[in-house]
Amino acid sequence: MHLLKQLNHEQLTMSSRLIADLTGKEHKHVLRDCLNMFGELEISPEGYAQNWTHPQNGQTYVEYQLTKDLVETLITGYSIKLRFRVIKRLHELEIKSASAVPQSFAEALQLAADQAKKLELAAPKVDFYDALAERQNLMNATQLAQKFKKSAVAFNKILESFDVYNRCVKRGRVFQQWFIDQGLGELKETALGFAQPMFTTKGEQWVFNKFASEGII
Template sequence: MNMPTQFASNQKKTMSTRVIADLCEKKPQHVKRDCENMFISLGLDASRFGHIYFDSMNRQQTEYLLDEELTMTLVTGYNIVLRNRVIKRWKELENYTKSVITQFQIPTSLSEALQLAADQARKIEQDKPKVNYYEKIVVRDTLLNATQVAQKLSISAISLNKHLEELDVYNRSIKRCRAFQQWFVDQELGLLKQTELGYSQPMFTLKGEAWVIEKLVSEGAIS
């Protein structure tokens, strides 16, 4: 399971204002404004939390990365449902981190390292049939291209892609093919797969399909 970059397990865990905005159904600039007001109230230097990223137009933008304490302080002023979403996301992060620590114990001796390498090699061999089945059957059945998602919405793929561009789903800086923005991939809403002809194609997960439908309905793009 790929966790958002804001949840990297090998560094201090943070949540970006863009992720908070998405969870709380608010505009990123409004969440940034709330952050800045919080920093002033707490006597904190906003520059300590600033992070630069590039938007779909390749323009440099700023967001804030908050630890759990500041995240909870920020969303205390939001309603219960929105706070609950953020709390659940932090729980997912904690569970993921514990899982990683459990699965990857660091060897303390040469014999342990050799045994770990042997165990991993054996497991890879054992899992090959499962991996092949997943790639050929499961992934094919659970990933959808834009045309398939559009068909379920009774609109054209061209129309759907136009809406997705407006929602900043696609990375416009990549010209050779359509590719998802990193935040869309990090939230497990889609990924880039290679077709049998060798072309790269953005594919939506079932979670991504549900996200697209919810977004377009909420924005009145479809009924």
């Protein structure tokens, strides 16, 4: 039983969007705080990123699903009032999560059997999703531009002024080698065989910091 409670505790998470709602901060500022935290801890943010679809405009945005220890680390620099709101919500989630823990060995066995059945049914999909996993953590210029509320055309013009793209390539856009070497972007082949520039999460952070320093956002 102790092990089950430990696993449940480790699985407790909170999204960056919920943290923004609880603290009254803009989500883009919470995302910035998350990226800075990931950088300081020297951990990859890719495992915490997930897509969120806006219920009104249908557009997809990135948010981070943080474990309890990362949530507590993130809000350390926030005011006491804001920390209290987040911690109070964490405790509520803990209570709710604890109620779902099996209370007997028989319940634990049934839970394991149910999960095994789900894995068996999902098996044909595993290869397909594995093939997409690498690209899901990357974003093209259009997707990243949406986060900054800009068109892809305007977004790319700004990046061109920062020497992100190789101007010697006339057909399509290709990252400069320095951008790739720093892990800010990758070139992925499309179904038609063309090279498509894709931004990593580290690249997203670089763009955010660059735009902020230049007064663009």
